[in-house]
Amino acid sequence: MTIRSTYALPAMxxxxxxxADPALAHSGDGYGGGFIAGFTHPILGWDHxxxxxxxxxxxxxxxxxxxxxxxxxFPLVMxxxxxxxxxxxxxxxxxxxxxxxxxxxxxxxxxxxxxxxWVAAVIVGAFAIFHGYAHGTELPATVNAFAYAVGFVISTGxxxxxxxxxxxxVRWPGGRVAVRGAGGVISLAGVAFLTGMA
Amino acid sequence: xxxxxxxxxxxxxxxxRGFYVGLLHPFSTPAQALxxxxxxxxxxxxxxxxxxxxxxxxxxxxxxxxxxxxxxxxLDLLMFGxxxxxxxTAALLPGRLVPLVALLVALGxxxxxxxxxxxxxxxxxxxxxxxxxxxxxxxxxxxxxGIVDVIRDRYNWPWVGIALRxxxxxxxxxxxxxxxxxVAGAPAG
Numbered sequence: 001m002t003i004r005s006t007y008a009l010p011a012m013x014x015x016x017x018x019x020a021d022p023a024l025a026h027s028g029d030g031y032g033g034g035f036i037a038g039f040t041h042p043i044l045g046w047d048h049x050x051x052x053x054x055x056x057x058x059x060x061x062x063x064x065x066x067x068x069x070x071x072x073x074f075p076l077v078m079x080x081x082x083x084x085x086x087x088x089x090x091x092x093x094x095x096x097x098x099x100x101x102x103x104x105x106x107x108x109x110x111x112x113x114x115x116x117x118w119v120a121a122v123i124v125g126a127f128a129i130f131h132g133y134a135h136g137t138e139l140p141a142t143v144n145a146f147a148y149a150v151g152f153v154i155s156t157g158x159x160x161x162x163x164x165x166x167x168x169x170v171r172w173p174g175g176r177v178a179v180r181g182a183g184g185v186i187s188l189a190g191v192a193f194l195t196g197m198a
Numbered sequence: 199x200x201x202x203x204x205x206x207x208x209x210x211x212x213x214x215r216g217f218y219v220g221l222l223h224p225f226s227t228p229a230q231a232l233x234x235x236x237x238x239x240x241x242x243x244x245x246x247x248x249x250x251x252x253x254x255x256x257x258x259x260x261x262x263x264x265x266x267x268x269x270x271x272x273l274d275l276l277m278f279g280x281x282x283x284x285x286x287t288a289a290l291l292p293g294r295l296v297p298l299v300a301l302l303v304a305l306g307x308x309x310x311x312x313x314x315x316x317x318x319x320x321x322x323x324x325x326x327x328x329x330x331x332x333x334x335x336x337x338x339x340x341x342x343x344g345i346v347d348v349i350r351d352r353y354n355w356p357w358v359g360i361a362l363r364x365x366x367x368x369x370x371x372x373x374x375x376x377x378x379x380x381v382a383g384a385p386a387g
Contacts, residue, residue, distance in 0.1 A: 068360040072289050072367040079371035083378035136378070146228040149375040153368045160364075 034144030038151025041135065042159060047098050047193045048131060050186045052156055054105035055124055056163020057179060057186075061109055061170055066117050070124050071160040075153055077125040078132035085136020094137075097130030102190025109183025216316075216323050220330020224310050224338055229277035232373045234338055236284035237306045239366045240299055241339070242346025243292035249343055255300060256307035257336045263311025264328055277309045278377035285370035289363045310335045 042048040052074075059070035084091055104123065107113075115123075135152055139145065166182065169175025191197075225231045241252045267273075284302045287295060314331035316324045349358060 064356075068363060071364050075364075075367045075371040076286060076289065076374075079374040082375050086375070086378040086382050088382075136375075139379075145379050146372075146376060149372045149379075153371045153375075157364060157368055 034147030035151040037143045038148035038153075039155045041138070041148075041152050042155045046189065047102060048134075048156075049159060050102040050189045050193075051098065051105060051127060051131060052159030053163040053166075054102060054109060054183070054186045056160040056165075057109050057167040057182060058105055058120070058124075058163075059160075060164045060167025061112065061179060062114055062117070062120060066120055067164060067167075069117060069121055071157065071164070073121045073125050074128045074160065075156060077128035078135070078156065079153075081129035081132025082136030082139075083132075084129070085133040086139065091129065091133045094130050094133050096194065097127060098134060099190050099193035101127035101130065102193060103187050104190075106183045106185070106187025106190055110180050110187055111183075112180060214326070216326035217330035217333075220314065220316075220327040220332075221334035223314055223327075223331045224335040227274070227313075228376060229274040229281070230310060230313065232281040232369060232376065233277045233284070233306050233309065234335070234342065235369050236281040236288065236366070236373065237303060237339055238342025239288040239346060239362065239369065240284045240292075241303065242343045242350070243288060243362075244296070244299065245293075246347065248296060249347070252299060252303045253336065253340055253343065256303050256339055257332070259304040259307030260311035260314075260332055260335050263308035264314055264332065265311075266308075267312025267315045273309050273313050275377060275380045277306075277313075278373050278380060280305050280309060281373035282370050282377060285366045285373060288366035289370055292359075292363060292366070307335070 042052060055070050055074050059067045062070075081091070105127070108123075139148060167179055170179050223230075224234055237256070241249050244252065280302060284306065287298060287302065311332070314328060314335070316327040318324075346362065349362065
């Protein structure tokens with residue numbers, strides 16, 4: 001095989017991949033569409049991602065029992081917030097609350113704040129209501145509700161686990177710096193959400 | 199080979215299809231599946247003798263539900279509520295509050311039995327379907343409890359217990375959402 005053909009074939013494949021239209025073998029409704037819609041909903045919102053990862057990070061930073069209490073409290077209270085959204089109960093300043101969650105949780109990690117576990121649970125739970133409310137009100141009417149709920153709860157939990165996994169680096173001095181730095185980045189991102197820069 | 203017809207080695211047992219349909223029935227709707235999963239996570243955290251008594255209680259309650267039930271989907275909201283209560287208890291207080299666990303197991307078993315009553319038809323066929331439902335529900339719960347117990351027994355790493363509690367919290371969150379959707383009148387899937 002010559003050098004020209006070695007590069008020509010991958011180049012042609014790349015070109016084809018770029019110009020090709022997406023293949024839509026399945027419609028977006030039903031269980032599959034509902035699950036995908038629910039799973040991607042928290043991931044596609046950076047404000048949600050920052051706060052979910054921060055919950056896991058802070059839990060890992062606080063150590064036991066917070067490492068498991070916070071990821072348990074969050075989905076339970078988040079579901080309660082979603083209930084408020086679904087039932088149309090008004091909750092003020094939802095977007096502000098979501099942005100503030102990134103700011104506050106990021107600062108907790110940055111400054112290595114270690115309050116009593118019930119205080120941490122209350123802080124996390126309070127912010128979970130705003131996140132859940134947003135999920136509840138944004139529930140698409142066209143998708144399978146059960147699959148959507150399964151998708152977004154699992155997605156949220158996996159974001160927590162990513163935070164916990166990264167947060168376990170606090171065992172090492174360098175990791176501790178990295179985790180606190182990540183808290184700072186999350187807090188700055190929260191400020192950007194709050195001020196409308198992101 | 200192309201022209202050969204299918205070989206029927208066994209004549210199907212009359213009514214056995216209904217039995218198989220009944221076997222899967224306790225996991226056939228979101229409400230029932232979440233309830234079974236929640237009860238499995240709840241009872242799986244108990245010591246084996248206590249868990250065995252809960253399984254017997256579930257069986258008796260399911261029979262009672264079958265006798266009293268109408269086979270409609272009107273119990274979906276109650277089942278979502280029971281699934282939330284069972285899963286939330288498994289997440290927050292695993293292996294404790296045995297009287298509450300017994301209450302939830304009895305309620306869950308009754309609901310599963312009550313929604314397993316088949317549509318009107320020949321009595322023998324209905325009996326097969328109902329038998330399948332009771333066996334499916336009891337064996338299904340036995341397997342779920344066994345899986346949780348084996349995981350806890352075989353793997354002593356701290357994160358295993360955490361993972362089970364987080365899974366229970368996820369099931370509780372999904373059940374609560376479905377309950378809210380049901381109350382709001384949205385299609386529950």
